[in-house]
Amino acid sequence: MAPARRIKPSLYFSVDVEADGPIPGPYSMLSFGAAVAGRQDAEGYTAADPEENTFYRELRPISADFVPQALAVSGLDRERLRVEGAEPQAAMEEFTAWVCDVSDAAGAQPVMCGYPAGYDWTFLYWYLMRFAGASPFGHSGCLDMKTLYAAKAGLPLRAVVKGTMPRHLLSRRRHTHHALDDALEQADLFSNLMTWQGPGLSTP
Structure with missing residues (x-):
């Protein structure tokens, strides 16, 4: 009999992106933040204190194009970032090193999680x-929190918005x-979702 395949734990990184348009390339990622949400192994999921391991950078824009409405959401100043923003290469290399160092210390593979993950x-x-x-996450190492909630709640994906989620799942x-x-x-939301058993099966 072949030996059982060892499953390596996952370390989940919550990532949020602020950008000045709908897609990268023509438009710029102006800032991004990341926090370690928790670790999952064969025994289950263990939440982390997300404030213990974090990363944040503001970036120099890579093009002259932007969508004013998208820029307004972040409140960031493109002209300031042209001068003070980190060079994208340096920022992404620093981020990669941080993800790898934290994941190696946890003995786990990194997974990005987002809400919604598609944009970020x-x-x-x-x-x-x-x-x-x-990419330290490979080409597919991401998990969408909207999908996770929809699957556990038994809802159509497009029906999911934070405002309709049970309040005990949401962060304070x-x-x-x-x-x-x-x-x-x-x-916080991700850790709550990972330990939630679904409607009627968990205590608020």
């Missing part, structure tokens, strides 16, 4: 590949559109 992952993965040459932190603040808030 698109920018994060594109920037990692374009400026660092590789404010959603500020500062990338690190929102990464911390979403780390």
